[in-house]
Amino acid sequence: MLRFLLDRDTWQEVFDSFNKNKLRSILTMVGVWWGILLLIALLGSARGLENSFNRMFGSFATNSVFIWGQSTSKPFKGFQEGRGVNLTLTDAKKIEENVEGIEFVLPRSQQSVTINHGFLSGSFQMAGDYPLLDQLQKKKLIHGRFINQNDIDDRKKIAVISEDTYKQLYEKDEEAIGTYIEINAINFKVVGVFENGNVNMGPSSALHIPFTTFQQIYNKGDRIGWMMITGKPEFNIKQIEEDTKLLLKNLNDIHPEDQRAFGSFNLGKEFAKLTGFLIGMQFLTWFVGIATLIAGVFAIGNILLITVKERTKEIGVRRALGATPYEIKRQIVVEAVFLTLVAGVFGIITGGWILIGLDSAFGQGDDAALVNASVSIAVVFISLIILVILGTLIGLIPAFKATSIKPIEALREE
């Protein structure tokens, strides 16, 4: 078989029969070309969209849920409904100890503040945070550093501000690190400036100060604003959310069926929806692409069937001259595979061009809709293998048709 494929005559035969009816062969190949072009362009775009989502969420621990206290909606254990619920550090500790599958529990506090720096001032959302935040919600620091454990232990009056905050409080090109800003009339030293994120999950903060400093200044004691809970990757974040709420209700004497005592935002759930959407889109892409491809391959089979009918006499002559049925079939199958493969390769190349075009149209800049729209080499190879298989299968139909006619019938003079 290999010798046959490497034989110059084999290809001579293929080219001869291609040349014999160029226009028709080319029109036939358009179907397969279009199918594979669609497949490549769609898969590449889907990948670009996925990449762009990943870039948005990449800096985020997506298996997370935010929980905060609201007020009760059911009376319980002698307490009336409408009681305010406050989360505490003790709650956070208990959750970390008792709920299964927890990776981190991160308490946070937040407050609106007024900041002065020189003659410039503004109103901002300030958060008290642990260094851990930098892990769960990656802060890209342009200058300086994020809060560290030392700051927490010593309750240092330092602040990490966002790029936007910096722009509002400082002159252009002014050095911020090491300078002081006045937050609600208390001086804080700026130790870092971070880049504004693409997406803000949960309440956004214009600046962060050490959690312990926040608690002390605002006299919060044990009470915290809200907490971010991250589950281990193998655990279902929805289950963790439920377990946590149940535990919190227990700890705070709240009716187990009280739905309004705690507010929450399940990032994992939202992210799963998005991932599901992406998977659905990829599935659709493969489905459409392969369906188009099959239609194209069928067109090739159909044309070959017509060609075989036209060549009945020629095939009869060949058989009279000593061609075995196997040799005839083999030749027709090779023609089918050749046509599909050439059309496929052209489709891959033009699909690549479309992706290059998409990339230059939609793939540039920070907020690009498609990031690195491309297909992997594996996909290209899989498509080629599918083409060869489909080409072979479809080639078998005209091949068997060709040899089902007896040479004597094929040769009969009309």
Added chain:
Amino acid sequence: MLKISQLHKSYKIGDSSLHVLKGIDLAVEEGEMVAIMGSSGSGKSTLLNIIGMLDEADSGEYILDGLPIKNLTEKKAAVYRNKFLGFIFQSFNLINYKNALENVALPLYYQGMKRKERQELALFHLEKVGLSDWAHHLPKELSGGQKQRVAIARALAANPKLLLADEPTGALDTKTSHEIMAFIQHLNDEGKTILMVTHEEDIANMCKRIVRLRDGVIMEDKKVIQERAEQYV
């Protein structure tokens, strides 16, 4: 060389069957040149097809060069055709997108001969039919007589034991027919066994033996004095 005895063949047409060959006995020696004659429907083409292994008899015996031809698979038939038989058709049956040389080389291709050898041998046979200058022309660029000569070269290429010709001059004018016949006679002079189907008396008289068929039986089988075709050319 060739021995046929009690050969029967019938075709099914709808519910009835048509008995085409009704017990043919025929023996052909090496070096003979036999014309099979008969009106249409006499079974002459069917006989040639069976001899050419393009069709199979219902019953009877067919021995070619000591080899019984019976229950052949398609593959085996193809190999035997390639090895033992050369075909010449009325309408030449050249492959129209291949040039003369490639057409002649085709049986050698199916023998598995290497490209270079094959082309040399094909060119040698083209030279024998006087068309080496036309080796790279397509059939449509050749005249009818030239086409038939290419077809003869092709039939000879694999050096077959038996040459089968089905109305070889049927599509040619008288002058060209005589040229072709002169050519076939030369091949016979060189020792090639030739079997041809024709319905033209003058062509049949250029053979050495005439077998007449009517309604599926041999009516007459006689040796004739060969009329040389050269005298008409």
